[in-house]
Amino acid sequence: MTEHSSEILTLTISLEEQAQLDLTFMQRAFELAQQAEQHDEIPVGAVVVHQGKIIGEGFNQSIMLNDPSSHAEMNAIRQAGDFLNNYRLIDCTLYVTLEPCPMCAGLLVHSRIKRLVYACSDHKTGAAGSTFDLVNNPQLNHQIEACSGVMEEECSQLLSAFFKRRRKEKKLVKKAAKDSPL
Numbered sequence: 178m179t180e181h182s183s184e185i186l187t188l189t190i191s192l193e194e195q196a197q198l199d200l201t202f203m204q205r206a207f208e209l210a211q212q213a214e215q216h217d218e219i220p221v222g223a224v225v226v227h228q229g230k231i232i233g234e235g236f237n238q239s240i241m242l243n244d245p246s247s248h249a250e251m252n253a254i255r256q257a258g259d260f261l262n263n264y265r266l267i268d269c270t271l272y273v274t275l276e277p278c279p280m281c282a283g284l285l286v287h288s289r290i291k292r293l294v295y296a297c298s299d300h301k302t303g304a305a306g307s308t309f310d311l312v313n314n315p316q317l318n319h320q321i322e323a324c325s326g327v328m329e330e331e332c333s334q335l336l337s338a339f340f341k342r343r344r345k346e347k348k349l350v351k352k353a354a355k356d357s358p359l
C-alpha cells in the first residue's frame with residue numbers, strides 16, 4: 178500500500194460511523210433547541226463541526242435580542258468563523274434541527290459550508306428543498322451536500338409542542354382581556 182492510499186483510508190469513514198457521528202452532533206443541536214425553548218424562542222438549535230469537533234453553537238435568539246437575523250444557524254456560523262479566524266468555513270458541516278430558511282440557506286452558501294444535516298423539513302419556508310432549493314442551486318457559485326431526517330421525530334415534536342403551547346397561551350390572554358370588566 179502506498180503512503181497516499183493509506184492516507185485516504187484514514188480519512189474515509191464508513192456510512193455507519195458517519196450516521197453515528199451525525200446522531201451525536203444532532204443531539205447537541207437538539208439540546209440547544211431546548212435552550213431556545215427555555216427562553217421562549219422558537220426551539221431551533223445548530224452546531225458547526227470541523228474535523229470531528231464542534232467549533233460553533235447557536236440557538237434562536239431573535240426575540241430576546243430584537244434581532245430578526247439571530248437564527249440558530251447564524252449564531253453557530255458566527256462562532257465558527259471566529260474560531261477558525263476565517264469568513265469561509267471550508268470543510269465544515271452544519272447540523273440544525275429544522276430545515277434552514279432562505280436567509281440561513283444563503284448564509285450557508287456565503288460561508289462555503291460543505292455539508293448540511295437537518296432534522297425536520299419546514300414546508301412553509303424551508304430553503305433546502307422544501308419550498309426553495311438554495312443550497313443546491315446551479316445558479317449560485319457553491320453547492321452544499323444536504324441530508325435530512327436525523328432525529329426528525331424528536332425535533333419536530335419539540336417544535337409542534339412549542340407552537341401548541343404558544344397558541345394556548347395567546348388564547349388565554351385573549352380570553353382574559355374579554356372577561357375583564359374594564
Ligand SMILES: [Zn+2]
Pocket residue numbers: 248249250277278279280281282
Ligand atoms: Zn434562518
